Amino acid sequence: xxxxxxxxxxxxxxxxxxxxxxxxxxxxxxxxxxxxxxxxxxxxxxxxxxxxxxxxxxxxxxxxxxxxxxxxxxxxxxxxxxxxxxxxxxxxxxxxxxxxxxxxxxxxxxxxxxxxxxxxxxxxxxxxxxxxxxxxxxxxxxxxxxxxxxxxxxxxxxxxxxxxxxxxxxxxxxxxxxxxxxxxxxxxxxxxxxxxxxxxxxxxxxxxxxxxxxxxxxxxxxxxxxxxxxxxxxxxxxxxxxxxxxxxxxxxxxxxxxxxxxxxxxxxxxxxxxxxxxxxxxxxxxxxxxxxxxxxxxxxxxxxxxxxxxxxxxxxxxxxxxxxxxxxxxxxxxxxxxxxxxxxxxxxxxxxxxxxxxxxxxxxxxxxxxxxxxxxxxxxxxxxxxxxxxxxxxxxxxxxx
Amino acid sequence: xxxxxxxxxxxxxxxxxxxxxxxxxxxxxxxxxxxxxxxxxxxxxxxxxxxxxxxxxxxxxxxxxxxxxxxxxxxxxxxxxxxxxxxxxxxxxxxxxxxxxxxxxxxxxxxxxxxxxxxxxxxxxxxxxxxxxxxxxxxxxxxxxxxxxxxxxxxxxxxxxxxxxxxxxxxxxxxxxxxxxxxxxxxxxxxxxxxxxxxxxxxxxxxxxxxxxxxxxxxxxxxxxxxxxxxxxxxxxxxxxxxxxxxxxxxxxxxxxxxxxxxxxxxxxxxxxxxxxxxxxxxxxxxxxxxxxxxxxxxxxxxxxxxxxxxxxxxxxxxxxxxxxxxxxxxxxxxxxxxxxxxxxxxxxxxxxxxxxxxxxxxxxxxxxxxxxxxxxxxxxxxxxxxxxxxxxxxxxxxxx
Numbered sequence: 001x002x003x004x005x006x007x008x009x010x011x012x013x014x015x016x017x018x019x020x021x022x023x024x025x026x027x028x029x030x031x032x033x034x035x036x037x038x039x040x041x042x043x044x045x046x047x048x049x050x051x052x053x054x055x056x057x058x059x060x061x062x063x064x065x066x067x068x069x070x071x072x073x074x075x076x077x078x079x080x081x082x083x084x085x086x087x088x089x090x091x092x093x094x095x096x097x098x099x100x101x102x103x104x105x106x107x108x109x110x111x112x113x114x115x116x117x118x119x120x121x122x123x124x125x126x127x128x129x130x131x132x133x134x135x136x137x138x139x140x141x142x143x144x145x146x147x148x149x150x151x152x153x154x155x156x157x158x159x160x161x162x163x164x165x166x167x168x169x170x171x172x173x174x175x176x177x178x179x180x181x182x183x184x185x186x187x188x189x190x191x192x193x194x195x196x197x198x199x200x201x202x203x204x205x206x207x208x209x210x211x212x213x214x215x216x217x218x219x220x221x222x223x224x225x226x227x228x229x230x231x232x233x234x235x236x237x238x239x240x241x242x243x244x245x246x247x248x249x250x251x252x253x254x255x256x257x258x259x260x261x262x263x264x265x266x267x268x269x270x271x272x273x274x275x276x277x278x279x280x281x282x283x284x285x286x287x288x289x290x291x292x293x294x295x296x297x298x299x300x301x302x303x304x305x306x307x308x309x310x311x312x313x314x315x316x317x318x319x320x321x322x323x324x325x326x327x328x329x330x331x332x333x334x335x336x337x338x339x340x341x342x343x344x345x346x347x348x349x350x351x352x353x354x355x356x357x358x359x360x361x362x363x364x365x366x367x368x369x370x371x372x373x374x375x376x377x378x379x380x381x382x383x384x385x386x387x388x389x390x391x392x393x394x395x396x397x398x399x400x401x
Numbered sequence: 402x403x404x405x406x407x408x409x410x411x412x413x414x415x416x417x418x419x420x421x422x423x424x425x426x427x428x429x430x431x432x433x434x435x436x437x438x439x440x441x442x443x444x445x446x447x448x449x450x451x452x453x454x455x456x457x458x459x460x461x462x463x464x465x466x467x468x469x470x471x472x473x474x475x476x477x478x479x480x481x482x483x484x485x486x487x488x489x490x491x492x493x494x495x496x497x498x499x500x501x502x503x504x505x506x507x508x509x510x511x512x513x514x515x516x517x518x519x520x521x522x523x524x525x526x527x528x529x530x531x532x533x534x535x536x537x538x539x540x541x542x543x544x545x546x547x548x549x550x551x552x553x554x555x556x557x558x559x560x561x562x563x564x565x566x567x568x569x570x571x572x573x574x575x576x577x578x579x580x581x582x583x584x585x586x587x588x589x590x591x592x593x594x595x596x597x598x599x600x601x602x603x604x605x606x607x608x609x610x611x612x613x614x615x616x617x618x619x620x621x622x623x624x625x626x627x628x629x630x631x632x633x634x635x636x637x638x639x640x641x642x643x644x645x646x647x648x649x650x651x652x653x654x655x656x657x658x659x660x661x662x663x664x665x666x667x668x669x670x671x672x673x674x675x676x677x678x679x680x681x682x683x684x685x686x687x688x689x690x691x692x693x694x695x696x697x698x699x700x701x702x703x704x705x706x707x708x709x710x711x712x713x714x715x716x717x718x719x720x721x722x723x724x725x726x727x728x729x730x731x732x733x734x735x736x737x738x739x740x741x742x743x744x745x746x747x748x749x750x751x752x753x754x755x756x757x758x759x760x761x762x763x764x765x766x767x768x769x770x771x772x773x774x775x776x777x778x779x780x781x782x783x784x785x786x787x788x789x790x791x792x793x794x795x796x797x798x799x800x801x802x
Contacts, residue, residue: 008575012571012572012575042576042577045577069571070568070569070571070572071568071570071571071572071573071574071575072575073571073575075575075576075577076575076576077576077577078576159789162789162790163696163790163791164690164694166790166791166793167471167472167690167693167694167695167793168471168688168689168690168693169472170413170470170471170472170474170693170793171413171471171472171689171692171693172472172689173472174409174413174443174472174473174474174476174477175443175476175477175478175479176443176446176476176478199788199789199790200790201790201792203793203795204793282688282689284686284688284689284690285685285686285688286690287569287683287685287686288569288572288573288683288685289565289568289569289685289687291572292568292569292571292572293565293568294568295564295696295697296696298789374788374789377788377789377790378788378789379789380784380786380789383781385781387600387775387778387779388560388563388600388699388775388778388779388780388781389563389564389567389600389601389602389778390564390567391602392567392571392604392605394604
């Protein structure tokens with residue numbers, strides 16, 4: 001009998017621990033097939049450094065709280081594995097897989113993490129370790145994973161962003177002399193999350209929406225902002241953090257994957273609006289709260305996250321490897337998806353963008369976009385509260401020797 | 402029979418429209434005493450410019466939605482009335498009060514708005530218009546109104562801040578190499594809202610908390626941050642936007658009341674930490690969402706906001722004037738308050754600070770602070786959702802001629 005190890009990788013989402021919950025629950029149903037349920041601390045680094053914890057020793061109450069625990073409870077990493085598989089990292093991974101008698105490896109992550117997952121799957125295959133199955137669990141609030149209808153975490157982030165902009169718009173528009181409010185929303189390469197605000201009713205919908213998928217012309221932007229401001233007496237603009245426009249890129253930090261750490265686009269556009277149009281502005285960044293807000297987990301996202309954790313375990317037990325769980329939308333009304341598998345090699349490092357036909361212009365998305373998004377943000381979750389605060393999982397973290 | 406006019410003033414809170422809800426509901430119970438229920442648009446400016454709307458003509462469904470509508474639904478202002486009552490503003494107000502046969506004026510606001518309320522009460526007294534009653538309804542997320550146990554809006558803002566920092570801490574602490582995270586929380590003169598994070602359990606509580614009431618020493622701050630970072634591998638710091646430290650005050654904007662528009666304190670401290678300690682940082686501002694988040698309205702705050710609106714109408718009908726509704730805590734366990742009246746002259750422009758005995762040091766507040774705060778953030782509200790979004794009031798706004 002083999003043991004399993006679960007890895008969380010890349011940026012957290014509101015439901016990343018919910019998939020872990022589903023995987024643990026499913027694994028416990030198969031005590032004849034799965035021995036120990038291990039968690040690798042800080043992503044693949046735990047597998048390299050032999051830093052595993054025994055999730056089977058955690059209390060049920062703490063496992064239940066995973067459903068409302070933000071962040072990556074096992075810790076995460078943005079470390080990318082090298083291309084060359086003849087390196088000490090890979091040797092350490094194989095050593096630890098053998099040492100801990102691991103037969104099932106699950107990596108829950110986004111694009112970069114699926115690349116890691118793919119490399120690992122290839123490695124065990126090349127080494128002929130046929131009894132180790134590697135399965136990817138999709139997550140990214142950016143919703144830019146290829147091969148799947150959507151990614152876990154995106155629906156909840158969208159629900160937070162939509163409801164927060166709804167609230168923000170009401171507060172921003174109650175002074176007689178309005179401002180230009182620019183809200184910066186996460187999304188480095190893809191504008192799915194920013195575009196989600198288009199689902200709002202006219203009363204609170206941003207007047208202008210700019211995605212990385214649009215060609216952004218600064219002069220046209222200023223004209224649009226000025227037109228809206230003259231007409232409405234205030235302006236509400238939503239932009240993606242990854243919006244491309246000419247700006248000073250000196251002093252921009254770079255993360256572990258070599259990506260520029262963006263942010264500050266709203267602040268910079270506000271400065272330009274103030275200087276060029278002489279209108280007061282306010283820049284707002286929702287920051288990491290948008291991916292970590294348990295009260296705005298969409299019920300659909302929660303259900304799918306649990307199911308995906310279960311499906312991943314089931315797939316591995318069936319002998320599948322080198323695959324990621326994907327969602328195929330088989331019915332729109334009522335909304336229904338099928339869980340399938342896609343080869344990791346097809347998923348790794350591909351990017352799914354907002355489709356051109358989903359964008360009308362900077363003022364509106366298309367019906368097809370809203371039809372796509374609407375079912376995903378349905379349903380509210382009921383959290384457990386204690387003294388007004390939603391408690392989170394506090395694991396004992398007993399190390400595997 | 403006289404009409405009433407309701408005014409919302411200053412910065413909105415999550416429950417400012419909830420007090421209006423209570424006042425409308427109560428006024429409708431007295432059709433023999435109160436004729437029309439008017440709303441003044443954009444604070445006292447509506448009374449000056451004769452811009453009133455008839456709230457009695459709004460649909461019940463829209464009135465109900467006030468309970469989950471952020472912002473100030475009537476519009477608001479930061480305009481301060483002049484000291485000299487022989488000015489055109491006052492003449493216009495009196496003219497409109499007479500024109501619309503107004504007998505009851507309610508101003509829902511914070512410190513500056515209670516000053517306006519006080520001036521108005523004095524004016525009608527000096528002019529001998531004895532049949533006009535002026536009553537203040539307290540609100541401010543800063544919780545710095547004098548004479549009252551607490552102010553409406555603060556408990557809900559605290560509930561949002563506490564739960565958001567709880568979530569934020571989980572996300573911020575899941576990378577192996579941690580950062581110094583500095584969260585900037587609203588509060589210009591008083592640190593009540595920032596201090597509220599002290600209610601969190603150790604797992605997610607900020608390691609360091611800095612309020613405007615503390616003497617802030619930049620060198621000591623750097624020592625404290627470095628010590629925490631070395632010990633924990635990351636650091637979570639909460640600061641008030643009004644934190645006093647030496648910074649470049651050029652280009653700081655000033656609002657209508659002549660107050661410097663602060664903000665950016667976290668960003669500036671992050672820059673200093675990076676330069677001096679060579680540690681990665683992240684600055685976060687919750688911005689106006691913290692005062693406008695219907696899903697984190699505390700049930701206690703909602704109930705008290707409704708009751709206060711009712712009490713204000715009842716007080717005016719009893720002939721009271723020049724007073725603000727205040728809360729006296731008569732029992733701690735179970736939590737119980739009494740609604741009383743305080744003279745506006747005592748409330749206007751006074752500031753209630755966090756008491757010295759409530760502060761232990763930069764790492765902890767006292768038991769007395771937590772005992773004070775705990776009952777206020779209890780209870781969650783159930784919002785109405787439609788298609789995943791919490792709808793907000795959309796008034797017809799029929800102007801009074």
